[in-house]
Amino acid sequence: MSIVVCSSDERVGNLAVVVSDPSVVQTLRSQLTWIVRGMYSNPPAHGARVVTNVLANKQLFDEWKDHIKAMSSRVTAMREALRAELVKLGTPGNWDHIVKQIGLFSYTGLTQRQAEYLIQEYHIYLLKSGRINVCGLNPSNVQYMARAMHDAVTKFPNEE
Known part of the structure; x- marks a missing residue:
């Protein structure tokens, strides 16, 4: 099993875990859910950067309003x-x-x-x-x- 760590505000991707022992699935799911919850609570920063640029530029802001x-x-x-x-x-x-x-x-x-x-x-x-x-x-x-x-x-x- 491999774990990829990335900044929570730059996330993108998919995680697949293959296990040979079905008895570990519940524990594994619980731990992964714990990790993912933190990511759900912190949205990616890209959208915030776009909004900041649009709001700071009068031309872009007016275009957005239109x-x-x-x-x-x-x-x-x-x-x-x-x-x-x-x-x-x-x-x-x-x-x-x-x-x-x-x-x-x-x-x-x-x-x-x-x-x-x-x-x-x-x-x-x-x-x-x-x-x-x-x-x-x-x-x-x-x-x-x-x-x-x-x-x-x-x-x-x-x-x-």
């Missing part, structure tokens, strides 16, 4: 487009919550059965709770998403 505004506007536009398509289709229910929520993710209000239907029939991958990543929507697929949601909601009315 990117944040563009991303935020895009997410808002996709939320509004999805809601508008659902309303246009006459999808049962009130879809205002989609535009009232903020952030990159949205709880659609779909049931587990409806979410599973979207996965199986439309290859739209979302959590069983109905939570979606709004960033996965774009002007080319928002109608597809709305039609799929409409189909799921009408085929499987809220039962849960």
Whole structure:
């Protein structure tokens, strides 16, 4: 067995341990978990250096702010487009919550059965709770998403 030691703020890699005695696996796992916990608590320094450079440079900082505004506007536009398509289709229910929520993710209000239907029939991958990543929507697929949601909601009315 070999051990590689590196600074916790510069970590990257993979560790594989091969043992011939299965009885040591639990102890070994416990010790490795102890070591790794310290690394999880100390993120790599690279990100901090990038942030420091961006915040210290007015041009980079202004560019970053513009990117944040563009991303935020895009997410808002996709939320509004999805809601508008659902309303246009006459999808049962009130879809205002989609535009009232903020952030990159949205709880659609779909049931587990409806979410599973979207996965199986439309290859739209979302959590069983109905939570979606709004960033996965774009002007080319928002109608597809709305039609799929409409189909799921009408085929499987809220039962849960």
